[in-house]
Amino acid sequence: MRKIFSVLLAISVLSACISNVHAEELNIDAPSYILIDPETGRSLAEKEPDEKMYPASTTKIMTAIIALEQGDLNQMATASAKAIDLEYGSMHIGIMQGEQIVLEDLLNAMMVRSANDAANIIAENVGASYDDFIEQMNKKARELGATNTHFVNPHGMHNDDHYTTVCDMATIARYAMSIDKFREIVKKPYYDMKPTNKHEEWDRLYTINRFLTNLQEYKSDYFTPIGIKSGYTSQAGNTLVSAAVNDSGMELIAVVFGAKGSNNNSDVYDFSKELLEYGFKNFSRKKLLKSNQLVESVNVEDATDNPSLDLVAESDISAILPSDQDLSLLEKNIVLISPTISAPVSKGDVLGYVEFRQDGVLLGKTNIVASRSIDKSTKAIEKFSEEVASARPRLKNFLIGTATALVAFLLLRIILRRISRARFSSRYSTKSRKHYRN
Numbered sequence: 001m002r003k004i005f006s007v008l009l010a011i012s013v014l015s016a017c018i019s020n021v022h023a024e025e026l027n028i029d030a031p032s033y034i035l036i037d038p039e040t041g042r043s044l045a046e047k048e049p050d051e052k053m054y055p056a057s058t059t060k061i062m063t064a065i066i067a068l069e070q071g072d073l074n075q076m077a078t079a080s081a082k083a084i085d086l087e088y089g090s091m092h093i094g095i096m097q098g099e100q101i102v103l104e105d106l107l108n109a110m111m112v113r114s115a116n117d118a119a120n121i122i123a124e125n126v127g128a129s130y131d132d133f134i135e136q137m138n139k140k141a142r143e144l145g146a147t148n149t150h151f152v153n154p155h156g157m158h159n160d161d162h163y164t165t166v167c168d169m170a171t172i173a174r175y176a177m178s179i180d181k182f183r184e185i186v187k188k189p190y191y192d193m194k195p196t197n198k199h200e201e202w203d204r205l206y207t208i209n210r211f212l213t214n215l216q217e218y219k220s221d222y223f224t225p226i227g228i229k230s231g232y233t234s235q236a237g238n239t240l241v242s243a244a245v246n247d248s249g250m251e252l253i254a255v256v257f258g259a260k261g262s263n264n265n266s267d268v269y270d271f272s273k274e275l276l277e278y279g280f281k282n283f284s285r286k287k288l289l290k291s292n293q294l295v296e297s298v299n300v301e302d303a304t305d306n307p308s309l310d311l312v313a314e315s316d317i318s319a320i321l322p323s324d325q326d327l328s329l330l331e332k333n334i335v336l337i338s339p340t341i342s343a344p345v346s347k348g349d350v351l352g353y354v355e356f357r358q359d360g361v362l363l364g365k366t367n368i369v370a371s372r373s374i375d376k377s378t379k380a381i382e383k384f385s386e387e388v389a390s391a392r393p394r395l396k397n398f399l400i401g402t403a404t405a406l407v408a409f410l411l412l413r414i415i416l417r418r419i420s421r422a423r424f425s426s427r428y429s430t431k432s433r434k435h436y437r438n
Helices: 002-010 056-070 103-112 116-126 130-144 166-176 180-186 266-282 378-437
Strands: 032-037 042-047 076-078 100-102 224-233 237-245 251-259 283-289 294-301 308-313 317-322 331-336 350-358 361-370
Touching (some): 032 166, 032 266, 056 130, 056 166, 056 180, 056 224, 076 103, 076 116, 103 116, 116 130, 130 166, 166 237, 166 251, 237 266, 251 266, 266 283, 283 350, 283 361, 294 350, 317 350, 317 361
Antiparallel strands (some): 032 042, 032 251, 076 100, 224 237, 237 251, 283 317, 294 308, 308 361, 331 350, 350 361
16 A cells, blocks of 8 residues: 555656746746746746747757657767758757767757757667657657647757747756756756767867856846756747756746847846746745644554554655745645554554645645554454354355255266266167167
8 A cells, every 4th residue: 555655646747837826927028938836837927828939949958858768878879961961050069970979978069059960960869760759759748748849850940840838848848857867967057078080179068058157147146047948040039948946945947938139149038037036036935744744633443542543744745835825725635545444553554645735736745654553452353253253153054065065966967977878878789789680
């Protein structure tokens, strides 16, 4: 039972932007944006979250997910002529045809420097084919609940049929940030490539993410940036997916798409900073339940002495909520594995779970366990023994009757078979004598 409840608690459905808390528009001059709590996927602020937009290079977040899940960081990839034949204006690091580069270097080049040649090489070498890799990107998007997303390439160069929404991209980024290696890559301010068969050395690759390079310009008293990815095409405008953490360890993810202000791509960073600061100013992590805190008391049947048993929380529950949230207004559900609990019970036995919800959205969940052990009473044991003893005569009579019926059936079967054989033998002898006379 413990395993069953542990599995249930471990399952987290990654659905797209579940239930926004504050749907107010901020003073952000972008057609579409969203701010989410990555723990639950809830939207904390948004504008046109389901509007189809062009993602530009934020596409590479999904490319990195597929590469990390299906590739081997140490595998050697070879650059084809097609992979390095890029559209005008594409970001690249000058990879040559036939160059052999390990996947880990390609991932860093793609996510740190936004290299489109690296993205193409990853797609060709990790997937069964380039097209197969793109299909895997779309399949993963559907699995995550990003149902308004469709990819046609691994880098995000414009195509009318290559689109997503800020809600979907937040969902994809939320999943990506659950991968340790992804988090490690996207927070780097620079990366140094290893030598290859075509390059004895590379220039240092500096990130194009201004949150990580222009620290003074975008410094905030409320958060520290930890990645993720920016992008630009003339059709998409400036796009930015950013993640940040505050001093208490609370993380938020912001997505701003379509910024086309006159201030080059600085606007998308200003908008993202405003959005993140709004979140860290107005929301905080609140403790809903502490480990070993009393959740419920129940009576245990057939218990020795005191039948009252305290059920306590197996672990803490906390959630990101509005700073002025009245916790008493949250929905608290206690579910026991059985309507009646009988002895014996061991300390730590999982007897159910407790969860907190807001507007139907799950905020947190943990097992509730027995705070102490309770033995089965001797009276209950004696009662059980008496019931077994009283059942013995009935069981004995039942077994005797069954055995007698079985023996009678077998004897009858033997007798009938002998009679049948005798009749057959008599008919056969008669036919033989007739044949002899003839």
